[in-house]
Amino acid sequence: MTDVKTLADRIEDLLPQTQCTKCGYPACRPYAEAVASGAAHYNQCPPGGAEGIARLAALLGKPVLPLNSANGVERARPLAVIDxxxxIGCTLCMQACPVDAIVGAPKQMHTVVAELCTGCDLCVPPCPVDCIAMLPVTGEATGWDAWSQGQADAARERHHRHETRLARERDAAEARAAARRAGSAGAAVSPASVAAAASAEGGAATPAAPVTATAADAEAKKRAIIQAALERARKKKEEMTATGQGPLNTENVSADVQAQIDAAEARRHRLGLGTAPGNGKPPKPSEPR
Incomplete structure (x- = not known):
């Protein structure tokens, strides 16, 4: 088992770390482990191209094979560009990016940080308004000629931080949900659940007292503060939209597109990662808030 793990490490070091999933695995590391165990072939990585296959073949002591066409084609490295x-600021592309190369906020315009984009294409399918284009930026250079070891190492580190952040957010959301369930049942919050929540949030854990009226008052005050902050943010968004600084086509979103956005916001709300789900558009003055 140790030998397989060591081999997986060495295989992963030879992959371009675009995290594109074209190999048929959710990221470069799972693919490396599959190749090391014999569950996958070493010619399934289009971003690595012919040179990547040659590197893996040399490591494994096997013949050089052509890239498996079922996994894609070797091409110039593309860059995601958002129109x-x-x-419409739906955040679906941000959630899909495996290296956090997209910057934005709900109902605000997004942009791609070119230096961080790996050209994985994963942001394109979830975009409900088809506003993302993948533009080749390396001319005739393809595979490893269009990429560097330094870029691969940086992308691997960003992906690791991305996965760590998602795991931390999931743990925090689960801990908050457990605390809410315990509170709604009138039960005391256990020190263990408080420690889990604090650990997930990166803070210090302190024993919790049983849920009391004082705790309920504190929760109500907290919600009032949050609601006030949301109201300020809503007004700021309206001001930005009025001056043309926000998304410009939110009034023309189709019902199907809006359903996708509402579903995404509902998931974020359930996980405690965003505001309550709404209609995905800045409300009109005549609409109820």
């Missing part, structure tokens, strides 16, 4: 005039 900000069409973007």
């Amino acid at each position: 900000e005039q069409v973007c």
Whole structure:
């Protein structure tokens, strides 16, 4: 088992770390482990191209094979570009990016940090308004000629931080949900659940007292503060939209697209990662808030 793990490490070091899933695995590391165990072939990585296959073949002591066409083709490295005039700020592309290369906020225009984009294409399918284009930026250079070891190492580190952050957010959301369930049942919050929540949030854990009226008052005050902050944010968004600084086509979103956005916001709300689900558009003055 140790030998397989060591081999997986060495295979992973030879992969371009685009995290594109074209190999048929959710990221570069699972693919490396599959190749090391013999569950996958070493010619399934389009971003690595012919040179990547040659590197893996040399490591494994096997013949060089052509890239498996079922996994894609070797090509110039693309860069994701968002048409900000069409973007509706749904955040679906941000959630799909495996290296956190997209910057934005709900109902605000998004943009891609070019230096961080690996050209994985994963942000394109979830975009409900088809506002993301993948533009080749390396000319005739393909595979490893269009990429560098330094870029691969940086992308691997960003992906690791991305996965660590998602795990931390999931743990925190689960701990908050457990605390809410315990509170709604009138039960005391156990020190263990408080420690789990604090650990997930990166803070210090302190024993919790049983849920009391004082705790309920504190929770109500907290919600009032949050609601006030949301109201300020809503007004700020309206001001930005009025001056043309927000998404410009939110009034023309189809019902199908809006359903996708509402579903995404509902998931974020359930996980405690966002505001309550709404209609995904800045409300009109005549609409109830």
